[in-house]
Amino acid sequence: MPGIVIIGVQWGDEGKGKATDLLGDRTDWVVKFNGGNNAGHTVVIGDEKYALHLLPSGILSPGVTPVIGNGVVVDPEVLFAELEALRARGVDTSKLRVSANAHLITQYHRTLDKVTERFLGKRQIGTTGRGIGPAYADKINRVGIRVQDLFDENILRQKVEGALDQKNHLLVKVFNRRAITVDEIVDELLSYAARLAPLVDDTGLLLSDALDAGDVVVFEGGQATMLDVDHGTYPFVTSSSATAGGASTGSGIGPNRLDRIVGIVKAYTTRVGAGPFPTELFDDDGDTLRSRGFEFGTTTGRPRRVGWYDAPITRYATRINGITDLVLTKLDILSGFDRIPVCVAYDVGGRRFDEVPVNQTDFHHATPVYEYFPGWKQDISGARHFDDLPTRAQEYVLALERMSGTRISVIGVGPARDAVVVRHDLLD
Template identity: 70%
Template structure:
């Protein structure tokens, strides 16, 4: 029963695409279980770089079946564009499966997202403006549009009418915008039906049957633990559950079938968007991390905020996800620093705190307590084994492992598929 969950252990952008792609050749199914095209993965295969937004990274692995689960919200135009772009580059996308229960991001969801974020002004959350939050809100309010609704025009029309009854009142009376026509939305959505039809399936049944047949299924989270709607730095979070529990609800697989939970950790810390970030750097070190690490959002195009490694967050991710292993990425980016600070605790109102505070107020006031670790200057991109790393790099990895509470089973020493040191097999 080899079911694995692979997720971000920080604020997202940890390098999940590289990790998933590395495992892709050994697994039968790769499943996205939450989020939408607000997530982004960069995967480097040979001299080719692929930017994936909605598609599971397994789409690049021949023989692997990529699955978009019921917990994902799907923008049909983005999905079809992404498929077309991969097809033009010779990637076979015919095995993709999409849950008929996944919710559709409609044009009015995108409109609502943009106008409400703009209206918040200084209090804005920092959303990507792609309609993700409003689509999840519609889902919870039971006025959402699902993929399967594209194949029943009567049901689709009724649902769009119900959603726009309220949204048009808000758009016209509160935001001084034009009302959105029901017929126009229905026509646009129906236009996607035939193009998506070959991919639509009962993915819950497919995945459970696969596990019963001892197939290897990898569940791939978007964003990261600290962006989880329940367990992240609320309200500066995404609208779904990237944590391990989200894999069960977002794919329809019971928790007893999960055998391993792998957290992806960057060797330093980044985040995109607003919200507290205790180790954030505003100096030359922060700019160097951003430049050397290529820290620009795959989906948003925004520069990422950069800071030193935060062990408090890593410990929290281990606990809330039940992590069994870590995949440490971008260790090579730290090459060249004489000393590397690592946040081992916070100072809050004069008191040392070693666990993530549950209070939003306390977290906003948290100041990092650093421990200095010796750096290294040697190029590590050609390292194939742990012993190939400089002694100080080895010590850095061991220190992070001890502080984070789970073994580090793989280390990324460069962006390429082959630039990885595997210490313990994930399979």
């Protein structure tokens, strides 16, 4: 089964990079298919910690070819800064391939992202301000700049002129900012052309050929299901398809080539930015989860909002994505709690919802219906087999599995690369 999709189940930051790294030497290709540098993966290898924002985490595995797919929006400055930082630490980045059809983030995208968010006031979405949303908006409006445009200066200039015709009116007349000149954008983008050229390829064709040859290709999603532009908590979402369907559209590979869908879910829940969050905690338990789990954004450094595990969300993600396996991360963070609540349903004005309400207003006003499980005190970071876990930890995992609609195949018990319990092989 060579085509494997790895996606987040909750609102992101579940530990998708760790799952990709777990497949490691059995993986031939790792593809980032959505998002930009608005999210990050933290991967720990030995004593080294790597924070990646735009690059696929597979770039850290020798022998793997990392790919930035057409569904990604690329900030060239960030791309080359990350590559240079990895090279300085001895990481081989020479195999990276970038889709010619990926869209570029420019100065005006970053500017519009920041001023628009401030303009929203109390209605702010919680954007990272890195230009991702405006770049995707240009893509849909058919005024975007693609990677391949850097290699034809005349086309590039025409496209930048078309994009700035409207945007400068908006910047000057609505947001009271200076106009951006065509020359400054064209000059900046052209400065990256020579360095980008060796990396650019028809990545859809490369991946199709790889699958035909029997290679193992991992499609690594940014953000997560509840941030998907169609299926998430809209409008408090990202601007791309963060679900399994996005792996096909964002890479140029047909959905019949995707054999296994692996969902990554924390043993509790976190999110960054605004929007509904039924199990959110504002008490000492929340502070404990945040500090123990080091719940601060890889990209922004913002403290994450934290809450207990939400079983209806996991069932929803399982259905939306067709998840075949779950990787449950950060189980070790729950060690020490006397009891552990799990949200099994919602109460909305006295009405019980066993599934995620389709109406956003209902979900915004939902309060969790909890089932309580006894906690455990033991340090579980050394566990490598399911039987190594305390009985209560095993019972907690099995209860989540029953509620989630699919099997829990891997359990994360610590930040180290090998701190996992494997119940089922993700390639089996």
